[in-house]
Amino acid sequence: MSALALVQYTLGELAAALQLPFRGDAALVFRAIAPLLTAQEDELSFLQDAKYLPLLSQTHAGALIISSTYVEQYSGPAIWTDNPYASFARAMQLLYPEVAAAPWRSPDARIAADAQVDPSARIEDFVQIGAGAKIHAGVWLESGVVIGPGVEIGANSHLYPGVKILAGSILGEQCIIHSNAVIGADGFGFAQTGVGYEKIPQVGRVILGTGVEIGANTCIDRGALADTIIGAGVKIDNLVQIGHNVEIGADTVIAGQTGIAGSTKIGRRCRIGGQVGFAGHITIADGTMIAGQSAITHDIRQAGVYSGVIPAQEVRRWRRTVAQLNRLDGILRRLRGTTGNTSDSSST
Incomplete structure (x- = not known):
């Protein structure tokens, strides 16, 4: 997206475009969007989280996009909705639309003779397009x-x-x-020999679905034999590493510095925090949420919220620690069951 310029909307026009109710001066024109505490009388802001409610008495915003839950706690001009964050995102898209790039082909671009480039595409300076590539309309x-x-x-x-x-x-x-994202580099495939490593050719591809967004400096490796597949609507942050043959289901979001080892399968609509590490060849259920800095070393077959990492130890000690924690969990479960049974029997 190029430098963004505000498209002026009145409060009434914006509410109509968002298909949401509002109160206040329908003719109010917004000059900008700003944070709750710094917004001025010609600026729009929003509130979703209850922890920011004390700021309502301090804001000078011309109007707020606010949760329906809290709209009665604010007397000023407002647009209200059950999902103010999503509505705020849509408002941002309306007020700061991406300007369509004019078709152009730089004379400094290097395009293979058999590449297919749609006339409506914009190809800027020093772009290189290889043999047999296809660049579709509006790229x-x-x-x-x-x-x-x-x-x-x-x-x-x-x-x-x-x-x-x-x-x-x-x-x-x-x-x-x-x-600086790199899509389709070789996966990390080597066979150990007595004197070193034999490189395993990576002959698969990377396939991205519709509407995928990939952050800066993220790397997605091509498959070894099968393909690496990123489903439609997936959003991946900066500095994420995705190994060969990984599959990520539609509408999953992954925060920065996460690393996903080869052949891991992550389901649809998962939410993964920053710096999560995935071992290879594991499966994560649809709808799973994983907290930042978690270490995922085994399958997650049931959706839920998962978290946890143990600092590195000598491997045999680490295995004993995990075994002891698992035994302790079992003991606590049995104790809770015993306590519950005792309580039930005493009440009859």
Whole structure:
């Protein structure tokens, strides 16, 4: 997205566009969007979390997007909704729309003779497009992007400066790839020998579904034999490492510095915090939430909220520690069951 310019909306127009109720001066024009405490009389702000309720008496915002739960605690102009954060995001999109890139092909771009580039695409300075690549309508490749041979970039996708999409990768429509991400590098595959390692050729691909967004400096490795697959609507933060043959289900979100080892399968609509580490060849159930800095070393077959990491120890000591914790958990469960039974029997 290029530098953003505010599109002016009145309070009434914005509420109508969001299809939400409002109160206040329908003709109020917003100059900007600002945080609750610093917003001025011609600026829009929002409130969702109860911990910010004390700021309602201090804000000078022209209007708020606010939770329906708290709207009666605020007397000023407001748009209210059951999900103010999502409504605020939609308001931001309306007020600060992304400007469509004008079609252009830089004379400094290097495009293979057999590459197919739609005339509506924007190809900026020093972009390289390899043999047999396909660039669909409305794609925007910013300066220094490298598109490898056989790559396909879906319509209206936007690749920021320095992105590398390597051989055979396929991106769906409306993908956003931020600067210096690398999609389709070799997976980490080596066979140990008596004197070193034999490299295992990585012959799979990376496939991204529609509407995937990838953060800056994230790396997604190509599959060894099968493909690495990122489902539609997945959002991945900066500095995430995704190993070969990983599969991530639709609408999962992953925060920064997470590392996912090869052949892990993560379900749909999962939410994964920062710096989570996944062992390889495990499966995570749909809808699972994992707290930041957790170490996931085994399958999670039932959705829930998971957290926990034990500092590194010598491996035999670490295994004893985990075994003792598991035994303690079993003892506590039995004690709770015994206590419950005793209570029941005494009441009859």
